[in-house]
Amino acid sequence: MNNSARVIILGAGHAGGTLASVLRERGHTGPITLIGDEPYPPYNRPPLSKAYIQGKTELGALLLKTPDYYQEQQIDLLTGVTASAIDRAGQQLILTDGRKLAYDKLVIATGARPRELPIDGIHLDNVLALRTARDAEQLRARFADHGGHAVLIGGGYIGLELAASAISMGLSVTVIEREPHLLARVASEPLSRFFQQQHEQRGVRFVLASQALELIGTDRVEAIRLSNGDTLACDLVLVGAGVVANTELAAEAGLTCDNGIMVNLHGQTNDPDIYAIGDVSARPLPLYGHRIARVESVPNAMEQARLAAAHMLGQEQPKPEVQWFWSDQYEFKLQIAGMAFECDQTLIRGEPASGKFTVLRLRQGVLQAAECINSPVDFMGAKQLIASQQPLDPARLTDLSCKLKDALPVTA
Structure with missing residues (x-):
């Protein structure tokens, strides 16, 4: 032009x-x-x-x-x-x-x-979602003024970040997730287990493999009915069921x-x-x-x-970038490099119990994605490995004495 x-x-x-x-x-x-x-x-x-x-x-x-x-x-x-x-x-x-x-x-x-759930009661007062600054202002006011029990529908990154914020502000929190584990669409099982344990240690309750069927109340939400047969009393419902x-x-x-x-x-x-x-x-x-x-x-x-x-x-196109994402929950910074399409191998670098580790996800020996908890050096190295699209040695990838960026095979 x-x-x-x-x-x-x-x-x-x-x-x-x-x-x-x-x-x-x-x-x-x-x-x-x-x-x-x-x-x-x-x-x-x-x-x-x-x-x-x-x-x-x-x-x-x-x-x-x-x-x-x-x-x-x-x-x-x-x-x-x-x-x-x-x-x-x-x-x-x-x-x-x-x-x-x-x-x-x-x-x-x-x-x-935000995706709106097709269930009765979804338009009751104190049923909220988060996408905009105005949404966040409403949530901040509810968190600060109401306390009580918050139920979050959806165990993705937004749901877990909101759970961390709510519990830190004195609310009791229950997270409802329809899949059998958290972050089912976007994360490995080791990472899912890690975050579930961290949240549970701080008082968050999880109801997995269950869906919200109905929100109950006269003007404002008072309870939520689940597909597992339970009905939970609540003061606030946060919907994080995707977009x-x-x-x-x-x-x-x-x-x-x-x-x-x-x-x-x-x-x-x-x-x-x-x-x-x-x-x-x-x-x-x-x-x-x-x-x-x-x-x-x-x-x-x-x-x-x-x-x-x-x-x-009409200018030169930039080189394609490795996709990356992040999430902050409590004292844990998660940095994700790449996207885990059709992976056939999962490796863990470091020890999850230490609060600093990396989950590596490969397809036919090529690194596709890395989930790094409090490991910025691993994150930067993983981006380089993913961009290279070269087969890698699993032993070097999990060797903590070897920086990830140095795991590339040496070419003559």
Whole structure:
């Protein structure tokens, strides 16, 4: 595209906010409009379930850029605004207030929303989910004012982070998980066992292999009925049952969607003038045979922003990155490198009882993913090994006298 091209970014989360900044930093001088449905500038979401809810930080400290930045960089930031349609033929974005904004390139970065459980009572008061700063404000107020018993539906990372925050703020906590172990979709069994033990030692109760069937109450939730036959009294229910990509606008415009807006490595949809990045997109993963996946992480959002910016500006594409993720629970920092697709071997480096160890997951001898607890050196080494895509010696991988980065085979 030329330097005067009009770029509209729909979605002012981490992906959209990063893209607007990167386009300016890399020399685009044309109009950039950044549109967000929240009343705030782009901010960092991961701390919402931890430091923000616990009152250890405020929203201002989470902003990606200062409020003045957007005016200084001539980025037109529209907050509290949503779109109702995309006119592809006329290359216009139609807002819900009736305004029509012309674009040369449109980027959809609308993210995802919490999955709503199809059960009775889900709309009772004190039934909450966490996705936005406003959600987090409500949760912080409930945690601080109500105390009592909180039930969390879903034993994924968000559910466990919220459990850690709630228990630290004096609530009693029960986590309901439909699978027989925690983190079933995203983690190894050793890591699942480790976190379950750590939470149980601090008073969190788990009900596994059971689902919520009904929330009971008159105005506010008072109890939850489970598929195992139990009914638990509660004062607060937090729903962490995954998210749904916000693809409706794209699908109505005829863009290809399948659990996300389908894009190529550059972030382009089936319309070459429309891109999609961040949690809303389903993208190819070059290190995994270009498998298509929707990746929910800040690093992925930032990588896709850089890839899309480079492609729009006609600049050299960055090298594909190893996907990575993190979670903070109590004094434990979990850093995950890679993605564990079709792994056939699991190795443990170190001793879980020490609170510092790494779970390595391999496929045909090639490292696919590493789950590192309080092991930043292992995490950095694992990223190098995953990027290499070379077969490795299991004995060297588990030898603590050998740094992970040194486990690559020596080539002549």
